[in-house]
Amino acid sequence: MSRTHRSPAQPSPGIEARFRLRVQRGPDIAIGPGKIALLEAIRDHGSITQAAKEIGMSYRRAWMLLDELNRSLRKPATASNQGGTRGGGSLLTAEGEQLIALYRDIERRAEQAASRQLASLVKLVCRP
Amino acid sequence: MSRTHRSPAQPSPGIEARFRLRVQRGPDIAIGPGKIALLEAIRDHGSITQAAKEIGMSYRRAWMLLDELNRSLRKPATASNQGGTRGGGSLLTAEGEQLIALYRDIERRAEQAASRQLASLVKLVCRP
Numbered sequence: 001m002s003r004t005h006r007s008p009a010q011p012s013p014g015i016e017a018r019f020r021l022r023v024q025r026g027p028d029i030a031i032g033p034g035k036i037a038l039l040e041a042i043r044d045h046g047s048i049t050q051a052a053k054e055i056g057m058s059y060r061r062a063w064m065l066l067d068e069l070n071r072s073l074r075k076p077a078t079a080s081n082q083g084g085t086r087g088g089g090s091l092l093t094a095e096g097e098q099l100i101a102l103y104r105d106i107e108r109r110a111e112q113a114a115s116r117q118l119a120s121l122v123k124l125v126c127r128p
Numbered sequence: 129m130s131r132t133h134r135s136p137a138q139p140s141p142g143i144e145a146r147f148r149l150r151v152q153r154g155p156d157i158a159i160g161p162g163k164i165a166l167l168e169a170i171r172d173h174g175s176i177t178q179a180a181k182e183i184g185m186s187y188r189r190a191w192m193l194l195d196e197l198n199r200s201l202r203k204p205a206t207a208s209n210q211g212g213t214r215g216g217g218s219l220l221t222a223e224g225e226q227l228i229a230l231y232r233d234i235e236r237r238a239e240q241a242a243s244r245q246l247a248s249l250v251k252l253v254c255r256p
Binding site for chain 1: 145
């Protein structure tokens with residue numbers, strides 16, 4: 001789910017630094033790595049059922065996370081796709097696509113900006 | 129513990145984006161925000177007891193986290209300070225100071241590099 005960093009020389013196999021980005025909304029986590037992974041799976045599979053299976057989550061948990069996410073956004077990230085031959089699917093709205101793109105862009109920028117320091121941090125840790 | 133980001137105009141009070149940086153060592157989290165906050169409190173207070181109290185953690189939990197951290201580092205982040213009039217304190221080693229500095233520097237760089245995108249992400253979320 002999160003992007004990982006390995007220093008170029010990989011001095012320490014099995015050790016990696018990860019950023020996890022969360023957006024807090026009062027006491028709740030409105031956006032976090034789990035919800036972003038779920039949105040990406042819905043984009044790729046076109047249904048909550050398939051997306052949940054893909055990321056090893058129960059349908060109920062996926063549905064609840066998505067409902068929580070959509071309620072906390074100004075505009076929902078997903079919509080029902082009730083037409084078509086298969087019917088009953090879910091798809092991402094423009095806001096959902098934008099949300100994923102922004103989240104992953106932030107992770108990339110963060111890791112690029114701190115790449116050298118992340119490598120130094122990883123080097124302080126000994127092998128498992 | 130984590131640094132927070134608010135967009136300059138603060139369009140959404142109560143909403144903030146946070147990076148949390150973790151270093152995984154095999155299945156374990158070798159370094160994370162809780163351990164860094166504990167090290168900072170030990171640096172500021174000179175004892176595990178006081179540090180634990182400061183961050184609202186039991187002595188036992190603080191001691192275990194610190195033991196886990198020191199075992200996962202190439203060189204320990206803390207040392208016992210058994211001399212002096214008060215005795216029995218703990219202090220940071222050069223490696224402990226370096227660890228805190230690197231961790232906070234990485235957070236700062238990450239947030240600066242993604243500042244504009246973090247503000248856009250926060251704007252997608254509605255007020256609580």
